[in-house]
Each structure stands twice: as structure tokens, then as C-alpha cells.
Ligand SMILES: Nc1ncnc2c1ncn2[C@@H]1O[C@H](COP(=O)(O)OP(=O)(O)OP(=O)(O)O)[C@@H](O)[C@H]1O
């Protein structure tokens with residue numbers, strides 16, 4: 557596989573809301589005009605055209621962009637850092653984060669492939685400077701998964717996008733439309749993580765979002781990701797401590813009016829005894845969403861069930877009590 561193909565979710569893939577005249581890559585007018593200016597013999601078959609660009613022009617454009625991004629990348633890196641072209645996480649940026657434009661991203665391996673997204677381990681480092689590197693989790697949303705299309709109907713209700721061209725593309729499930737849906741999920745998760753991070757919730761620091769790719773603080777040690785809660789069999793005192801951390805974390809979410817929306821022992825990581833909440837694209841507004849309360853109840857029932865299943869006394873992990881408390885916090889907030 558050629559190097560540049562490994563990064564299929566390029567910063568330049570993301571569409572810009574401001575521009576009406578974009579093609580599927582978010583790039584507009586100039587190439588379209590150039591393509592039009594080329595003269596064509598009358599007997600030449602008309603080139604296949606989707607939108608404003610021919611398929612040929614589209615391919616050449618994508619290739620040129622890939623080449624530019626991966627041109628002369630030093631030290632076996634896969635691409636230049638795309639920090640510059642991405643949405644950034646909340647300020648102040650953590651000290652460990654490498655923001656240098658001369659940094660290079662190198663993929664070190666796959667953390668987990670999933671139905672809706674794949675997570676990779678990424679190193680971002682300044683070549684030649686041993687002190688300037690950090691490990692990141694790259695979560696790349698897929699645009700070819702059908703479960704997401706069912707999910708987006710319920711969760712994205714009320715978040716409908718404005719322009720009809722986008723809506724049509726989404727309804728017709730064109731490649732462009734599917735990519736937009738995937739990007740919507742990335743945008744939603746990045747926004748939720750940014751907000752929760754600022755409120756002090758235990759979530760990975762959201763480093764950046766570009767297109768359908770999120771870069772997150774890597775939760776783990778020496779490149780090995782921390783276990784998910786589901787993989788652990790905690791001792792009773794540790795179990796109680798994790799439950800308390802969970803209640804605190806859910807309280808922070810509730811104080812922002814939010815429920816996780818897909819809470820389970822698979823979407824909680826445990827790093828050095830600290831609980832970390834992940835996987836938040838479907839975060840639910842408890843008050844504004846007509847099914848908000850239902851989602852919150854389901855979250856709490858699921859996770860309380862896991863804890864009682866591991867031996868936590870049911871009167872400690874009481875789902876009704878916790879749901880009532882969180883609802884009150886959410887409504888007051
Ligand atoms: N910031 C991170 N640091 C380290 N590992 C991570 C990080 N974020 C996610 N992971 C790993 O990747 C897995 C998948 O992440 P996440 O749950 O966000 O994606 P997903 O596509 O919803 O996956 P799934 O379908 O399994 O729930 C996590 O269970 C965890 O093992």
C-alpha cells in the first residue's frame with residue numbers, strides 16, 4: 557500500500573460551510589473553471605461528471621493533494637502534521653501537545669477497528685528533536701456503515717443541516733452524503749469532548765478535528781491503550797471507587813444538560829485507576845431532546861447493571877436513584 561493511501565481522512569476532505577460552490581472535496585470554483593476551459597473535440601465522448609468536476613479532474617485533484625501532503629515527509633513519517641488545517645481543542649493547549657508546524661505524524665498501529673470508526677495510535681513528533689513528541693489516538697469515522705445511518709436519524713434530529721444540496725446528498729446516500737454524515741459525527745464528538753473537557757470531566761483531551769478524523773490524547777501507557785472497564789474484574793473497594801468516579805463524571809455531564817447516550821463498560825476506560833469516558837458522538841441533550849430522559853435512564857440502567865453484576869451492592873448502584881439525581885442536575889443546569 558502506498559504511504560499516502562493510509563491517511564484516507566485528509567484535512568482537505570472536510571467541506572467548508574461558507575462555500576456554496578464546493579465539490580465533494582470542499583474545493584471549489586478554480587479547478588472547475590480550469591476543467592471547463594479545456595477544449596474538447598466534438599467526437600470525444602463527454603467525460604463523466606458529478607457535480608462541477610469530471611471524475612478525471614476529481615481524481616487528479618485528490619492525487620495532487622495527497623502528493624502535496626506526503627511530499628518529502630522526513631523520518632519515515634506518514635504525513636506532515638495537519639494541526640494547521642484542523643479545528644483545535646480548548647485552550648490552554650496541554651503542555652505535552654506538539655503544535656509545531658514542522659511536526660510529522662507517524663502511524664504506529666491500529667488500536668481498534670469498529671463498525672463506525674477505527675482508532676489508530678499516532679505519534680506526532682518534530683524530526684530531530686527527541687523532546688518534542690506526543691502519542692495520540694486517531695479516531696477516523698467511516699462513511700460506509702449502515703448502522704450509523706439508522707442511528708443518525710434519531711440522534712441528529714433537530715440538528716438538520718441548512719443547505720438543501722447537503723440534505724439531498726445525505727438522503728440519497730451519495731459518497732459525498734455519506735462522508736458528510738461521518739463528518740457530522742466527528743464534529744459532534746469533538747464538540748462534546750471539548751465542552752466536557754472544559755467542565756473538568758474525565759475525557760481524553762480533544763486535540764483536533766479535520767474532516768472525519770479526530771485526534772485525541774492517547775489514554776494508555778507506552779503506546780498500549782488502557783483497558784476498557786468491561787475487561788476488568790475489580791476488587792470490591794476498587795469497584796466502589798470506580799462507581800463513585802462514574803457518578804461524578806455523569807454529574808458533570810448532567811450539569812451541562814447532557815447524557816452520554818451510549819454508555820456501557822465498553823465506552824469507559826480505566827487508566828491507572830482513573831475512569832475515562834470515551835465515545836461521545838451521540839451525546840444527548842437531556843432537556844431539549846424529546847427522548848432525552850429515556851436515553852439517560854437507559855445509560856444509567858446499563859452501567860449500573862454492569863456494576864451490580866460485578867458485585868457492587870444494588871442499594872449502592874441504584875439506577876432509579878442515580879437517574880433521579882442526574883435529571884435534577886440536568887434540569888437545574
Ligand atoms: N483516546 C484514546 N486513547 C486510547 N485508546 C482509545 C482512545 N479512544 C478510543 N480508544 C480505543 O478505541 C476503542 C474504540 O473507541 P470508541 O469507543 O471511541 O470508538 P467506536 O467506534 O465507538 O468503537 P466501538 O464500536 O467499539 O464502541 C476504545 O474502546 C478504546 O479501546
Ligand SMILES: [Mg+2]
Pocket residue numbers: 822823835
Ligand atoms: Mg465505543
